[in-house]
Amino acid sequence: MSTVVLIGAQWGDEGKGKVTDFLAEKAQMVVRYQGGNNAGHTVVVDDREFKLHLIPSGILYENKVCIIGNGTVIDPKVLLEELKSLRDRGVNTDNLRISSKAHVIMPYHQRIDAADEESKGNQKIGTTGRGIGPAYMDKSARVGVRMADLVDDEEFPKVLESALAQKNRLLTEYYGVEGFDYKELLQEYQGYAQELRGYVEDVSVLVSGTIEEGRNVLFEGAQGTMLDLDHGTYPFVTSSHPVAASACLGTGIGPTKIDKVIGVAKAYITRVGEGPFPTELFDETGKFIRKQGHEFGTTTGRPRRCGWFDAVVARYSARINGLDYLSITKLDVLSGMDTIKICTGYKYKGEVMNEFPESRKALAACEPIYEEYPGWKEDISAVRKYEDLPDTTKRYLERLGEVSGVPVGIIGIGPKRSQTIIMEKLY
Ligand code: IMP
Numbered sequence: 001m002s003t004v005v006l007i008g009a010q011w012g013d014e015g016k017g018k019v020t021d022f023l024a025e026k027a028q029m030v031v032r033y034q035g036g037n038n039a040g041h042t043v044v045v046d047d048r049e050f051k052l053h054l055i056p057s058g059i060l061y062e063n064k065v066c067i068i069g070n071g072t073v074i075d076p077k078v079l080l081e082e083l084k085s086l087r088d089r090g091v092n093t094d095n096l097r098i099s100s101k102a103h104v105i106m107p108y109h110q111r112i113d114a115a116d117e118e119s120k121g122n123q124k125i126g127t128t129g130r131g132i133g134p135a136y137m138d139k140s141a142r143v144g145v146r147m148a149d150l151v152d153d154e155e156f157p158k159v160l161e162s163a164l165a166q167k168n169r170l171l172t173e174y175y176g177v178e179g180f181d182y183k184e185l186l187q188e189y190q191g192y193a194q195e196l197r198g199y200v201e202d203v204s205v206l207v208s209g210t211i212e213e214g215r216n217v218l219f220e221g222a223q224g225t226m227l228d229l230d231h232g233t234y235p236f237v238t239s240s241h242p243v244a245a246s247a248c249l250g251t252g253i254g255p256t257k258i259d260k261v262i263g264v265a266k267a268y269i270t271r272v273g274e275g276p277f278p279t280e281l282f283d284e285t286g287k288f289i290r291k292q293g294h295e296f297g298t299t300t301g302r303p304r305r306c307g308w309f310d311a312v313v314a315r316y317s318a319r320i321n322g323l324d325y326l327s328i329t330k331l332d333v334l335s336g337m338d339t340i341k342i343c344t345g346y347k348y349k350g351e352v353m354n355e356f357p358e359s360r361k362a363l364a365a366c367e368p369i370y371e372e373y374p375g376w377k378e379d380i381s382a383v384r385k386y387e388d389l390p391d392t393t394k395r396y397l398e399r400l401g402e403v404s405g406v407p408v409g410i411i412g413i414g415p416k417r418s419q420t421i422i423m424e425k426l427y
Helices: 016-024 076-088 107-123 132-140 155-174 182-199 203-212 284-292 311-321 360-365 391-404
Strands: 003-008 029-032 041-045 048-052 065-068 096-099 217-220 260-266 269-271 305-307 325-329 339-348 351-353 367-374 408-412 420-422
Touching: 003 016, 003 311, 016 041, 016 217, 016 260, 016 325, 016 408, 016 420, 029 203, 065 203, 076 182, 096 182, 096 203, 107 132, 107 155, 155 182, 203 217, 260 269, 260 311, 284 305, 311 339, 311 391, 325 391, 339 391, 367 391, 391 408
Parallel strands: 003 217, 003 260, 029 065, 029 217, 065 096, 260 325, 325 408
Antiparallel strands: 041 048, 269 305, 339 351, 339 367, 408 420
């Protein structure tokens, strides 16, 4: 048996969807354990593109059990839309299971998200506006609505009534925006509950049982390490824990059950939203990467900020997540460049800093230290064996592995399942 946790090693959008989809083939179960529909995973199967926000990409295979764990936050309306769009395209969604302990994103969470961003002015986080932060705030404040409450016709009216009374006061009196009508909301969400009830159960039992049976389980992280609430570039982070440890907490299994952790990193780096980004490129090279890599958000359509591969971030990610391998994605995007840079450390107050700084003040003052490598002009998207890559590409990859301190186990050279080179045993 083998359990693999796949996480984003940068600021999200590393191309995890494709790698998950690829690894899902050998797994019996695929599990989402944190975040919500702020994520956007694009998967291309037989030239058909699927954009998934909440449902694990394992759903695109027949007979894989797909789990949405207790560590996630679920917008029922969005989930139902996603289910419908999959069914409309012939995908069977019967194998989805949702944790009864997952928290529900209510429309007041989105309104609070928007009002809060607005009130912050130039201090805003640049959230996806999906209500993620406010939903996790309610979870921590112990006033959230869980899936178990939503699907319980006796419990939900009571839970909603007390939550809404508080939220309406917050919206109208503090933020000065409109509140919600209890009866309308109750009716709308009872409708969603009706459709989702059949999917809701205790997923900890399911996941543990599958592991005990000796089957392969893939845990699919959303966002990335640098967006983690504890370990990311706080406060410019999401409100969940995209790191590997959260696979246990977010599904209800123990740490001894995890066999392998794979970190997904682009051959360069991107970030959406506000916050520090030491290797960001503001010049033509940044524009080139954005254009070649189609670097626009799957969820919000926002242009992504682009920069050189940052090995300080990669080493940090390796430490925080206990990475076994790196999966380098979108290597083909760099084809055509004369030279490529790798950031190997930061310069801070005249000294070389090899570890990612803890304080936001220090990070703001850091300057990247670069190594420069020759690029390659060849189109590498049709290459299927490592040996067939141009020498300059191999040299770049080898150096990425060396400076990150983690071997490169998977290489992505295009969006399709087939455009993947496997270097290491994955399960
Ligand atoms: P939130 O998760 O919507 O609260 O947004 C908080 C921060 O995380 C913002 O900078 C978002 O742009 C970023 N973020 C959230 N989800 C993703 C993602 O899936 N990919 C990349 N960035 C994300």
